[in-house]
Amino acid sequence: MATPSACAPPPVPGPPLAAPGLALTGDVSPVHDPTIVMEGGLAHLFSTTSQIRQPPGLVHWRTSRDLLSWAHNGAVFPELPAWAAAAVPGAKGIWAPDISHVAGEFRLYYSVSTFGKNTSAIGLVVSKTLLTSDPRFGWVDKGLVVRSGAQDDFNAIDPDLLVDRSGRHWLSFGSFWTGIKLIELDPLTGKPGDRPKMHALARRSAPGAIEAPEMIERGGRFYLFASIDFCCRGVDSTYSTIVGRAESPTGPFVDTEGRPLLEGGGTTFLHADRDPTRRFVGPGHVTILSTGGADFVAYHAYDRETAGRPTLRIQRIDWSPDGWPVAR
Numbered sequence: 001m002a003t004p005s006a007c008a009p010p011p012v013p014g015p016p017l018a019a020p021g022l023a024l025t026g027d028v029s030p031v032h033d034p035t036i037v038m039e040g041g042l043a044h045l046f047s048t049t050s051q052i053r054q055p056p057g058l059v060h061w062r063t064s065r066d067l068l069s070w071a072h073n074g075a076v077f078p079e080l081p082a083w084a085a086a087a088v089p090g091a092k093g094i095w096a097p098d099i100s101h102v103a104g105e106f107r108l109y110y111s112v113s114t115f116g117k118n119t120s121a122i123g124l125v126v127s128k129t130l131l132t133s134d135p136r137f138g139w140v141d142k143g144l145v146v147r148s149g150a151q152d153d154f155n156a157i158d159p160d161l162l163v164d165r166s167g168r169h170w171l172s173f174g175s176f177w178t179g180i181k182l183i184e185l186d187p188l189t190g191k192p193g194d195r196p197k198m199h200a201l202a203r204r205s206a207p208g209a210i211e212a213p214e215m216i217e218r219g220g221r222f223y224l225f226a227s228i229d230f231c232c233r234g235v236d237s238t239y240s241t242i243v244g245r246a247e248s249p250t251g252p253f254v255d256t257e258g259r260p261l262l263e264g265g266g267t268t269f270l271h272a273d274r275d276p277t278r279r280f281v282g283p284g285h286v287t288i289l290s291t292g293g294a295d296f297v298a299y300h301a302y303d304r305e306t307a308g309r310p311t312l313r314i315q316r317i318d319w320s321p322d323g324w325p326v327a328r
Contacts, residue, residue: 017276020328021315026070027062030054031312033096033158033212033285034298037106039130043067043289045298045312046108049075050093058094059110067296067314073132076108076125076139083143084112087121096158096212096285102169106130107190109145109171111157115232118155118177121147124190145191146173146183153178154198155211158285161185162215162222162249170249172201172224175211179203179262180226182250199250202226202261212285215249219323222246224253224261225269227284234308237282241299242266243325256324270299270315270327279304280313288317295319297327 033048045062054060057075064070080091095111105126113120122145128136148156155175162170169185171192180202183192201224204210212227223245229238244253244261252260259265270283280301289296295317302308315327 019275019277019279019313021313022068024068024070024312024314026064027072028070028312029303029306029309031062032300032310034300034312035097035099035108035287036289036298037099037101037130038289038291039101039106041065042130043291044073044099044130045070046076046097046099047300048093048095048097059097059108067291070312076110077141080112081123081141081143084121084123087144087147088112088114088119090114098159098161098287100161100163102161102163103187103190104128107161108139109159109161109190111159111173113155113157117150118148118152119150120156121145122156122159122171122173126190142190145171145185154181158212160213160215161190162217163187164217164222164249165220168249170215172213172215174201174213176208179208179210180213180224200262201251201253202244202266204228204264214286214288216288217249218319220247221323222249222253223325224251225286225288226261226266227286228266231282231284233282234302235281235304237302237308239282239284240268240272241270241284241286243269245323267324269325270297272301274327280311281308283313295325297325 031047036045043064049058049060059076061073062070063073091112098109124142159173169187172182174180182199183196214225225243231239244255246253255265255267272281283301286299298314300310303311318326
C-alpha cells in the first residue's frame with residue numbers, strides 16, 4: 001500500500017527568480033563605469049570606452065526616456081585628445097567619466113591611464129547642453145585637471161564631482177595605491193588651484209583594491225560609495241560596492257559599525273550574492289541619480305549569460321530609518 005506521502009502531488013514550482021533592479025532593454029552592453037545625468041526629459045549615460053574592439057569614438061553616450069530602454073547616441077570624443085596622449089603614453093581609451101550640470105554647463109570629467117600603472121590624468125570637457133539639436137551644443141575640451149605619476153602614492157583616475165550645499169566643489173578620485181583622495185576645485189573653472197590640499201578618504205590593505213568613488217549629500221550627511229576587490233575579469237570578477245558616511249566631504253567616513261573607511265571599513269551596498277539568479281557578478285563603479293522623487297543606482301556587472309560582458313544595471317535606492325542606503 002502506498003504511503004500518504006507517496007500519493008502527495010509534486011510541489012508546484014514557484015515563479016522564476018529575477019535579478020534585482022529594473023528590467024533594462026536596448027543598448028545596455030558593453031557598458032563599463034557608467035555615469036548619468038538628466039536633461040530635456042532624457043537620461044544621458046556615458047561610459048568607459050577603449051579604442052580596441054569597440055565602435056568609433058571615445059566616451060560612448062546612450063540615452064533613455066524611462067531608464068528602461070536605452071539607445072546609443074554616439075560618443076563625446078572622436079579620438080584621444082592630443083594633450084592626454086602626450087601625458088599618458090600608451091593610453092588606448094578614456095575611462096570612468098563623471099557628468100554633472102553645474103555653473104550653466106555640463107561638465108564631464110574623464111580619466112586617461114594604462115592598466116596597472118599610476119601614470120594617469122583626469123581631464124575636463126564641457127558643453128552648454130546635451131541636446132544635439134540645440135545650437136549651443138558642442139563639446140569643448142578644457143584639458144588637464146589633476147595627474148599622477150610613478151613618484152606619487154595615488155592614482156588620478158575615476159573622478160567624481162560633488163557640489164555641497166554651501167556651493168563648494170569637490171573632486172574625489174583614486175584607484176588602488178593608497179586609496180580614495182579628495183581635492184577642492186574652483187567652481188568657475190572646474191579645476192583646482194595651485195597645490196590643492198589632498199584629503200585621504202578611504203583605503204584598504206594590500207593590494208589596496210578600492211576605487212571608483214561616488215559621493216552624495218543627503219540630509220546634511222555625506223555618503224561615499226566605492227568599489228572594492230577586482231573588476232575586469234568577466235565572470236571571475238570579485239567587484240562589489242561599499243558605502244560609508246561622514247559629516248563633511250573631507251571625512252572621516254565610517255560604516256554602519258563605526259569602522260573608518262581609512263582603516264578598511266565599509267558597509268556592503270552591492271554584491272553578487274544579493275542576486276538570487278547568480279546571473280550578474282562583480283557589481284560596481286556606481287553612479288547615483290535622483291529623479292522623479294526617487295533615487296537610483298546605476299552600475300556595471302558581468303553577465304554570465306553573455307560570457308561575462310559588462311552590462312548596465314540600475315536599481316532603486318531605499319533609505320533605512322537610520323539613514324543608510326539599501327539597493328532594491
